[in-house]
Amino acid sequence: MADRIRLARQRTGLSQAELADQAGVTSSAVAQWESPRGTKPDLNHLLRVAVATNVTLDWLATGSGAKSARKSASQEESPTLVLSVFAQNPVEETVLTCLRTMRPRTRDLLVSLVQELASNKTTKLKSG
Incomplete structure (x- = not known):
């Protein structure tokens, strides 16, 4: 191994x-x-x-099985671009760039925090 x-x-x-x-x-x-x-x-x-x-x-x-996790060129499907997944402005681009440099545990904690903040905003909007 x-x-x-x-x-x-x-x-x-x-x-x-x-x-x-x-x-x-x-x-x-x-x-x-x-x-x-x-x-x-x-x-x-x-x-x-x-x-x-x-x-x-x-x-x-x-040590057994296929080594590469990628599909061969003949097996790959055409890539689909989902615009809502990509950065839509400079602020989002900066956040994504920073996110990609973080340690996995830090990244997971930040995602949890952002999800919590987003759910609080949604809850306040529904109740207000």
Whole structure:
């Protein structure tokens, strides 16, 4: 597993620190995972590594199955652009840019906070 984690990280051009940030761990944890005698990531972290490096969880964990999580060109569907999902003004663009640089746990907390604020606004509008 250590070799597969290292290979997946290197193929995506991520440093250990960058992968650690995306997995929500320290860079020393990634170094341990990549060491043949080091620790192994738990399932949640392994899943985050798979997503960050665009490999399948099956391949990363066991070495079997398809390596790439991407569909082949013949299998891909035409991309659909959903405008409501993209930034619609400079403020939204700034928020998205910042959001994409946050550690996963921080990002999750911020999303929860924003959802709570949005639901409070909706509740106040309905009652007012």
